[in-house]
Amino acid sequence: MVDPIHPGEVWLVGAGPGDPELLTRKAERLIGEASVVFYDALVGPGVLDLARPGTRLVHVGKRSGRHSKDQKTIDKLIVEAALAGERVVRLKGGDPSIFGRSTEELTACRAAGVPVHICPGVTAASAAAAGLGASLTLRGLARKLVFLTAHAQAGDKLDIDWQAAADPQATLAVYMGKSSAQMLTVGLITAGLPGSTPVAMVENASLPDERRFTTRLDLLPLAARTALGDGPALLLIGEAMRVDEAVPAPLSYSAFSQRTMP
Structure with missing residues (x-):
């Protein structure tokens, strides 16, 4: 039996290159279990449709020259949501570990004592x-x-x-x-x-x-x-x-x- 996301836990999830069918089965499950999803600008159409009704969807995308949130603000939002007992998915285009700024978010979560994990994706x-x-x-x-x-x-x-x-x-x-x-x-x-x-x-x-x-x-x-x-x-x-x-x-x-x- 696969453990669900626990309240107060963060998952950095690879959303793949855009096509929802290229998500891993684990990524699909995690998105469906989240109570809040912080998502990038490069997350493909259809991926967010996998979130269950009532899930809070927060756009934190960064594109060249157009940043909706800076990285420190994103780190803060993720940590605050986890400390409030949310089941947090940080959805990143491609693979979180390839040019995904994952280290900053991992560090922020660990410094706050928040459990954090990575689900890889297709780059x-x-x-x-x-x-x-x-x-x-x-x-x-x-x-x-x-x-x-x-x-x-x-x-x-x-x-x-x-x-x-x-x-x-x-x-x-x-x-x-x-x-x-x-x-x-x-x-x-x-x-x-x-x-x-x-x-x-x-x-x-x-x-x-x-x-x-x-x-x-x-x-x-x-x-x-x-x-x-x-x-x-x-x-x-x-x-x-x-x-x-x-x-x-x-x-x-x-x-x-x-x-x-x-």
Whole structure:
């Protein structure tokens, strides 16, 4: 018998990439047992429908340049709800442990003596690759998978070890990289990654309006600027992404200028 959420307990739950059917069975159960759900902006439509009637749903989403709550406020709300005897689910897009700011929330709960647990979820990189019909690794060519976040404040440079990232035998899964495409391209090419390295861009991975495009590293800034919309996008960079023929409606390399970015 699986124990239910107890009053005063917090679960950090992975909501997956958006499609409710990609939730784990445990995540679905926890959402249904919660008395309050604090949820991110990237939680897909339909996921919140799994909460039982009367559950308090609190939006605490953070998107680039649009934060409804800062992290300290979110920590405080979670702890206060638990101390009030609520059964708390903190619902995070993707997997809570991959660029999900989980450490701050775990620390806040533990400092207050609140029991806290993690329920993992499907991360966006896995969903993006699945939509492409591609593997994130490739025997002999892509022996390593690297998760990167490319979010930077306006005017700041990306804090990335470019030499380590520019490994020709790695697949780079870049989260929040759309607005930093120029810096990514310059950094990786300067560190030695060929401009011809294939790149797949997946917007709204796993959702009905998912869009997929292929390009190459030296054309990435132009492709990201002209092809992608306002939805969250994930970039997959590396030889494992030579999937042009498998992508339903890829952007042809020839659709972009062949000029190598500086």
